[in-house]
Amino acid sequence: MLSKRIIPCLDVREGKTTKGIKFKDNSDIGDPVEMARFYYEAGADEIVFYDITASHEKRNIMIDMVKRVAENIFIPFSVGGGIRSVEDMRTVLLAGAEKVSINSAAVENPGLISKGAEAFGNQCIVLGMDVKHVGKSSQIPSGYEIVINGGRKYMGIDALQWAIEAQNLGAGEICLNSIDADGTKQGYELNLTRLISKNVNIPVIASGGAGEPLHLADVLTTGYADAALIASMVHYGTYTIPDLKVYLDSQGIKVRKNW
């Protein structure tokens, strides 16, 4: 059977990670290629790069980074942030990424999902969703609304309806981020994750809120997530990926143990 995936997420600005990996002895790695290599060797099942470079002119720095990552790690990795067209997708995929992740560009232009899926296959297109709990209403029947611009702009779109629409348009996977849980380290938004995952037929990566190994176990079982995105809990050396996998295995969750 499929293993549940553990996916570290690296935020990158102009080719450098915004947070390095801190080790217990206070040494650190800040280069995204080295960080990716470190996590690859530590048993990460996939890696997500999120480009927060503000200026479009500096995008080529990111592409160069993607190429160097692809020469050094041999597991799938995806790139998100700033991808707004099929041409942007092509550049990133040709540089060696397995998948591209689109978020606000897809909300503003849903046709981008179908065009990307047609050009490169559904498996290449990850829909990133930023979601906030707003309570049920006639416009938002699930009680969860799509937000963009880091949670600042409410779109008046129901998260569940959007997930289903994106799947029908050809998204191959959903990376589901709860803006409410993000940064709290209090655990993933289990209700939201379960709601989306049980109602789509594509894999769901849970994002936002991971602070302890128990949170991963919860979201991968009662949250029905197919994969768990993690960031600070491993970047600061609080936990290692092998620690997490040993723990999840002890909880009866199937994870990849040999690498």
Place this chain on the structure above:
Amino acid sequence: MARAVSYLGFQHIITNDIKKISEADRIIFPGVGAAGSAMDSLKHLGLDSAIKDFCATGKPVLGICLGTQIIMSHSEENYTRCLGIIDGHVRAFPDDIKSKDETRLKIPHMGWNSIKIKKRHPVLSGIREHDEFYFVHGFYPDPVNSLNVLGSTNYGISFASIIGTRNIIATQFHPEKSGRPGLSLLKNFCTWEPC
């Protein structure tokens, strides 16, 4: 794929040139996308016969993912007649596929899964029982002759994840995205001399 082969230190070219293919020592035939359009473009470029001819020389061939499916006789995807190098059909995972505990399984089969080795093979040397490989597919090969099944994988049903005959070996998973075990499979292939 090219990056993984470079990383392992083997020379390679990426080509659709029939002459270069015929001169190669070995070929890797990867692929993503749909069977129908893939077969159309292979035929258009004359690569269907180039690949068949290469297979007949006895030199090593590695199929990957869609490449593996194209090696079979026929695919349910777009009802496509394929190369017929290994006899059998390519089938879609059933829509209502479930795991042992009755959980509905998502399609495509995407992520890391293990292999049960059915038949020892030089290209599989060093692959251990619990090693996992990265899969992304909605269709799977189903060879007529069970002797062509070198490895199988379970996803609601058991399917052939590694197939082969004589100088040909083909995987449904992506060795170039499967970390250490994938790289060792590729390295084994790059030095394999079929007898």
